[in-house]
Amino acid sequence: MKAIAKAPIAILEALRDFMRIEAAGGILLMGAAVAAMIVANTPFADGYFAAKASYIGPLTLSYWINDGLMALFFLLVGLEIKREFLEGQLSTPTARILPALAAGAGVAVPAIVFVMIAGGDPALVRGWAIPAATDIAFALGVLALLGSRAPASLKILLTAIAVIDDLVAVLIIALFYTAELALVPLGLAFAGIAVLILCNRAGVRHLGIYGIVGLAIWAAVLASGVHATLAGVAVALTIPLKPKPVHKAATQTPSATADESGGHSPLHRLEHGLHPWIAFGIIPLFGFFNAGVALGGMSGDALVSPLPLGIALGLLIGKQVGIFGAIFAAVRGGLSPMPEGAGWSHIVGLAFLCGIGFTMSLFIGGLAFDDPALQDLVRVGVLGGSIIAGLAGFAILFFAGRNEAKEPA
Template identity: 45%
Template sequence: MTDDRPLFAAALEPVKAAAMAPVKALFVSDAREGLLLIFVAVAAIVLANSPFAHGYHALFHSVLPFTPVVKLDTLHLWINDGLMAVFFFVVGLEVKRELVEGDLADPQARRLPVLAAAAGMALPAIIFVALVRDDPGLDRGWAIPAATDIAFAMGIVGLLGDRVPQRLRLFLLTVAIVDDIGAVAIIALFYTVKVKAIWMIASVLVAAALAVLNMRKVDRLWPYVVGAVVLWLCVLNSGIHATIAGVVAALTIPMRTADDKPLLARAEHGLAPWNAYLVVPLFGFANAGVDLRGIGLDGFLAPLPLAIAAGLVLGKQAGIMGAVAGARWLGIAKLPDGTSWLQLWGIAALCGIGFTMSLFIGTMAFADTPDLFEQAKLGVLTGTLVSVLIGYFLLRVVPGPAEPESE
């Protein structure tokens, strides 16, 4: 009798590979980061709606018995104004690397994602303002749905494995980086209440000193770190949000030392794991806890959460897809090679994952109105969840990579 077992095992290989693909994807770096953010968001919501809700809020908002910085007298403030400066420092490093040596350095390569990101920020803001126009005071949150969470979005893409072409991953990453640049500019320009001249002058002088270190090609990181901390303290007291110091300090780090060693890359690689696995999750855990008890359908359809969710879901997709279609029609750009319109739609949906940056902007927009910030959190989490479901579904069911589009 012939043994058909090897033949049968070979026939099962494709089925086994398909079944194991999602499991393997869980161990990809991008996927781990995204899953961690999902976990902390769920944990925060569960605690905020449990008998431990009071303890959860007290942990972050109770006045600390001691603080070395008077302005930061709660754990929540230390996370939002202190640890998040590290997040923005890493963002600044990433932005500089992309502008100098990455895809943003090539005018042709950056054209499409920059246009898509600009439209993907403008349209959500327009939708938000249109939906809250009859409610005075809510328009302060216009920038909340304009942001994209890089780690969360790339984490979902990581779960999809090779179903997402590499060029489409790069497109998403570039759009999200341009989004970050826009978000930083928005924070600096529109969420600065009152500037204190003395501290502002001190901030400029410290930034200038860091620039001198750059020009002299100082090849050690510690002088930049010391300067960054001093700059953060000055900016914190100036009235501008302290996290802007992180971006400014990052831009002064040289790409390479005098003997051509990659100084910026060393700093980025050293901080990236701390940023991904401590800073961002801790921020999410401290800010995502929204009390859902007693909130019915009317709560989700209130002007503020509805406007934020609509901006993230509808505005992001329509803005990005519209920009790509317009650029293609005008002949100034084309679809990334090996991608289809449906795949691009899935990526546009994932750009509606606001989470970290959206929550962060929400903390500034409604700093003095906790009730409105709770509504803003509800809108961010709803819009993010819907965007995840739409994006994951589209990228999961769409066939493999398309043929490259002809010029």
């Protein structure tokens, strides 16, 4: 019984660890983005762009990062989605209402704003999903800078919105940014996933087996035409959340207590092992090699052309209208209570922070457009919109009254 009672505590501790690592990683990601923009506009620019295009074996450095290392990022995303829905902040229907409504509106409205601005050019319509994403690391990094000025409930809500947002982004990539399919490799990938599901059902808890089969699945997905990073999400959903069963005679031991609380389950072990490497290594590396854009050759008209403008306003206006509007309607309509300790100014600040697209927005932008010139405009729109949204969210939350009424006036 003690082990069962300690389960919620273990989950809360895992959430705090998650937020702490994400926040620190988000601050590091900010530095990587700034460094990329500086390098791309200095005499080091030629070396920077040459490094991105250099080959390491059969693939370029950019390809290894975007299709290889980012598969590990999506593996972590999949683990977080599974954990949150099964035992975390999204494990009950009631807890899902507010973040689900906010995330849904936060995806739909920015896409509508983008199409209204850039949809007149059929060549640009493929970018509709770029402003739909939220960068949880960047957003939590900004919240970390605010300290106690941001209520804990706001951090939890932001995390929940971002998790659902990531799930929607994964579905968007799978459905709308998939090239022509090669059926044989795709069939092999599904066969590999079936093997891992059987391993899960059979009680296999050795992560090495999941890793070996998962690598084969990644290679098959890479050859199939589906974006290889989706292999990470598929593999994550097969990782066992329950720990290895323990004998009744051993249930009073400390290790058994840890197992029953879920702390030693394969999913928790993999998530905790991957998280620092992703937050402090892969994501900043992705940011550094994807955020750099040479501004010297761009005209003022290009900077405010429909593509970057649609992305920036989608992140700024679309996210604000969608997320704030959904939360306002849900609270006023009695569907969900206001987050504890938060007032409407906090919700406005939260909505702006959700307008920080960055990692996922840049990733989708790379899938949407092959033209390097268009990719540069995507970077301008994502960086511009994300920076303004982040600064606005920080300023609003910084000056928000900490004793603001919990319920709407």
